Amino acid sequence: MEEIKFDWDEGNTGHIAAHKVSQTEAEEVLVDDPLEMDFEITEEGEERWSYLGETARGRLLYIVITLRTEKVRVITAFDAPMRDKLFYLETKAGLHNGSEDTQIRE
Numbered sequence: 001m002e003e004i005k006f007d008w009d010e011g012n013t014g015h016i017a018a019h020k021v022s023q024t025e026a027e028e029v030l031v032d033d034p035l036e037m038d039f040e041i042t043e044e045g046e047e048r049w050s051y052l053g054e055t056a057r058g059r060l061l062y063i064v065i066t067l068r069t070e071k072v073r074v075i076t077a078f079d080a081p082m083r084d085k086l087f088y089l090e091t092k093a094g095l096h097n098g099s100e101d102t103q104i105r106e
Contacts, residue, residue, distance in 0.1 A: 004031055007071040019078040021061060026077045029053035029061050035088055037062070052080055052088045060085050 006027060013023055034053030041047055050064045062084055064075040080088065090096055 005071045007068050007073040012074050016074060016077040019076070021077040021079075023074075025055045025059065025061065026063055026074045028055045029063055029077075030065070030072060030074075034063070035091055037084070048075060052084055060088060 004027075006023075008023055016023070016026060030051065030053070032053060034051035036049060037052055038050040039047070040050075046066050048064055048066050050062065052060065052062055054060055060080045061077050062080040063077040066073050066075055087096070
């Protein structure tokens with residue numbers, strides 16, 4: 001498996017810190033097979049993916065990323081809302097069967 005490289009600077013580390021999420025926690029989620037929730041292209045043409053996943057301590061985070069120069073850039077990361085937590089737990093338990101069940105965030 002290829003190592004994931006991350007793009008961090010004061011902009012994105014400061015933003016996720018405001019949500020009380022550390023850089024380490026965000027990376028843990030993204031390297032541990034998170035559940036893809038959404039894909040969008042911004043008005044500026046930037047592709048963004050949203051994921052749900054757990055940190056090593058079991059914290060469930062919702063993370064939005066983009067790819068820049070072959071690196072993963074975290075746009076935001078925060079504690080998953082309750083509806084997403086339930087969806088994640090049900091999916092991990094096998095109660096949802098694929099992308100048609102994925103909840104698209106508004």
